[in-house]
Amino acid sequence: MDKADNRNRVDDVETRLRALLLQGMAGDDAAYRQFLQATAAHLRAFLRRRLSGWPDEVEDLVQESLLAIHNQRATYDADAPLTAWMVAIAKYKLIDWLRRHARQGALNDPLDDENELFSTADGDARDARRDLRKLLELLPEQQRAAIFHTKVDGWSVKETAAALKMSEASVKVAVHRGLKALAAKLRKE
């Protein structure tokens, strides 16, 4: 492929993702979902290239990076390139993961042929090894309830606030803190 072509393709992705993210952060949930889906696909390709020795870990890291991007979305400055912001977060999470696993000695495990054969990373399987839902269950009650009601049961912030006897602002804070606490749990695994 031509270099200029590639450049254009990157620009197109940047423009499209940036528009979706900005719409999402303005309150358009459908746009935000599309942003996360497209981002997940890009992250998967990015991480698969860099974790070729550990194909089964790719999806864990895709999820960890997605959660980080979501948790830090307020730090995206609309005047700066989105790609650079996302790549910086993905690289950071990758390096953090590599350090963690180097400490645990997990990276010394020989990957035998059996592991290679039954690796799930090929094709489009998107199951991670680690189950985020189980970790969500471990959050403090208020954060857990705020996340499950607004995000799984589909309640509005208002309904959740009434059910939990909290203000709407506290519900939003509880959701945000809960997802940050979830990211912290991933780090400590």
Place this chain on the structure above:
Amino acid sequence: MNTDDLITLLANGDARPPAIPTRRILALLAVGILVSFALMALLLGVRNNLLQVFALPAFWMKFLFVLALACIGWRLTARLSLPGRRSAAIAALLAAPLAIIWSIAALSLLQADPLERGELFWGSTWRVCPFLIAGLSLPIFIAVLRAMRELAPTRLRLAGATAGLTAGATAAAVYCLHCPEMAAPFVGFWYVLGMLIPTAVGALIGPRVLRW
């Protein structure tokens, strides 16, 4: 949970992000600087001839030198607190105040009587100066690190070092109100050494304390 479920979880509800706690961050930094100032005023004391000192160009040379480093440090800190922002061009600016103070220092040493050169470099407080600057930087350093933890630095060693340098340079500006030294060779070495102590500490602890 597979990734599509995670996406559903994240996208449901309200995607409008909570605002960055700018007020909290500014308050943290203000408290850090005030504590540093109070420590200087209470433990070391403001120079009693401050008004006369304000009339001396040498004071302003010293003060502008540390202020320039502090301003560049704060810009750099802000950049390194957010993912994917370029920082190399701002970091390169740090060379300018250093080049200027070292040029002035070299000139003043060349022009001085050989017997006075030692005095220009050692002054009378070289033993304590770097440690006092490092000590005064501590409250600012803690405030900058805590502020960074509200944001999302991705190059933790560099971010930690920058937090240390910024705290060191800001503390040096506070220390100027106490310090009796004004010779460029003194400032160009002992002040810089004082700022480098928190910088090195920051590089050391950054990867651990700034993780998110």
